[in-house]
Amino acid sequence: MLQESVASERSPNIEWLTGAAVVGPPLRLAIVPKSDLTTRQSDFLRARMCLLQHADDEGPRHVWDHPSCRPMLLGVLAGSTAIGAIYHGGPSYACDVAWWLDSEYRGRGLGSAMVEALAAHLKSAGITGVGEISIQGRYRQQSAALVRRLKRRFAVERSSWWFLRFPDRA
Numbered sequence: 001m002l003q004e005s006v007a008s009e010r011s012p013n014i015e016w017l018t019g020a021a022v023v024g025p026p027l028r029l030a031i032v033p034k035s036d037l038t039t040r041q042s043d044f045l046r047a048r049m050c051l052l053q054h055a056d057d058e059g060p061r062h063v064w065d066h067p068s069c070r071p072m073l074l075g076v077l078a079g080s081t082a083i084g085a086i087y088h089g090g091p092s093y094a095c096d097v098a099w100w101l102d103s104e105y106r107g108r109g110l111g112s113a114m115v116e117a118l119a120a121h122l123k124s125a126g127i128t129g130v131g132e133i134s135i136q137g138r139y140r141q142q143s144a145a146l147v148r149r150l151k152r153r154f155a156v157e158r159s160s161w162w163f164l165r166f167p168d169r170a
Contacts, residue, residue: 027112031121034064034073041075041082048102049085058145059100060087074121076114077081078105083115088122094131097150103105106139110132115146119153130154 005076034042048054050062062068064085076084076099083105090096099118101111122130135143 008040025139027110027113029110029117030077031114031117032075034075034085037075037077037082041080045075045082045102048104049100051102052105054081054100056137057100058060059098060085061100063087074118076101076110076117080155086114086118088118088127090131092127093129095127095129095135097122097129101144106142112143112149113144115150116153119150123153128154 014083037045039159046064049057049064054061060069060073064073069087069089072089074088075082076088077084084099084101086100087098090094097118099114101114106109135147137143
């Protein structure tokens, strides 16, 4: 089970202490603005995202170095090791979200921990909803599970009017 730890001094950084859901010893997983990453961490992520094994991966790897996206980019740290990247932008009621997790860290429960930390980060930033998230690449089943997990964190009870008006969005 994931346990939320105290947020770091430099808000809106969010940290999660991974528990039994993650294979291996507990890790402190942090979501931090790209600007808070060290040059070494940022360069490491860029190098990992550019590897041939990640050529078909979607997500923030395509905008990591785009200047206009810099305020919308986040790094994912496991301890002091950069293991992933997140993009978020758009309106607070339907935030556009994309993530990338290094293949070295997939299949160990860290994606779920990352999504939990991301939900906490977005909520602390005033985000009230998540928009549609497209799923592509080799890990569709795992990504779909992560999308469902994130969307559950932003689920709201809707009146019967909503379901009558928008039955395909139930």
